[in-house]
Amino acid sequence: MMRLLLGDTELMAAARRIHGGEAVADCVARAAWTVIAEPGDAVAGALIGALGAEEALSVAAGGRSRSPFTDDTGEVGFRALREAQARWRPRLQQEAVRSAFLGALEIGARLVIPGDPQWPDALDDLGPHAPSALWVRGRVELLTASPRVSMVGARASSGYGEQVAAELAGDLASTGAVVVSGGAYGIDGAVHRAALGVGGATIAFLAGGVDRAYPVGHQRLLQQISEHGAVVSEPPCGTAPTKWRFLA
Known part of the structure; x- marks a missing residue:
């Protein structure tokens, strides 16, 4: 799979x-993981x-017959791997990875991966649940x-509730804190607006791609956040939000 991706000149550019x-x-490999997992x-x-x-991607495609890691009990996670491969394989398509990159290029989004200066090391606390990469639209330095x-x-x-949340967010943002929320209706929207209203910085972490304004009623708000703050997601461009991803 990696040979196909690395040989795709449009994707690589x-x-x-x-x-x-x-x-x-x-x-490229980490971007592919945001597509399949x-x-x-x-x-x-x-x-x-x-x-x-990179090597994990070949395993995802069925390139290994046994699991190279153990689960929490210390047993070889062969069954977990086989079940995961069945989930991943239908999504493991070169065109899907290319679309992720081209979609990000079209809207000016960036891809941030572990090891980059902009990677938030606090995510490492999530262990194996941590994102493989982040798609970012806006100010990656935030x-x-x-x-x-x-x-x-x-x-x-x-x-x-919205008034109290807005007062807290505005006070925090005015003193230099970056206010992070989920871009949703209610409290999330109130704190984003308050941070923007005082000229502060805010990040919206979405359950879908950074090119998909959701909820639709927050299209203008999310555009403002992408211009003055940052809109971030784990799934690539083009991905529709799901209820489960909001919780994740």
Whole structure:
């Protein structure tokens, strides 16, 4: 699979422009993982941790007959690997990876991978559940800015709740904190607007691709965040949000 991806001149040209680093092969492999694995997939994370993203990709395609890692009980995770391969294989398509890069190139998104200066090391606490890469639209430097404060809450929030959340977010953003939320209705929208309103920085972490404004009613808000802050996702461009991904 990696030979096909690395031999795709259009894909590689897009990857070099989107990532900008020297680890192009690792960038392509990690982008492929965002296509084939759902956020929080611990089997994918363990495989990448054991073998690296490139070799793990060949395993995902069925290139190994036994698992190179163990599960939490210390047993070889052969069954977990076989089940994961069945999940991944239908998505493991060269065209899907190319579309991810071309879609990101079209909207000016970047791909950030572990080892990049902009990679938020705090994600390492997630272990095998950590993202393999992040698609970012906007100011990538905000991913490592300090301090960062996450604020989330109910979609069907009360007016009082939104007022208090907005006051907190505005105060934090005005003192230099980056306010992180999920771009949703209710509390999320209130804190994003408050941060923008005081000229502060905010990050929206989405459950779909960074080119998919969701909810649709926040299309203008998410555009403003991408211009003055950052919109981030684990799934690649073109991916529709799902209820499960919001929780992940």
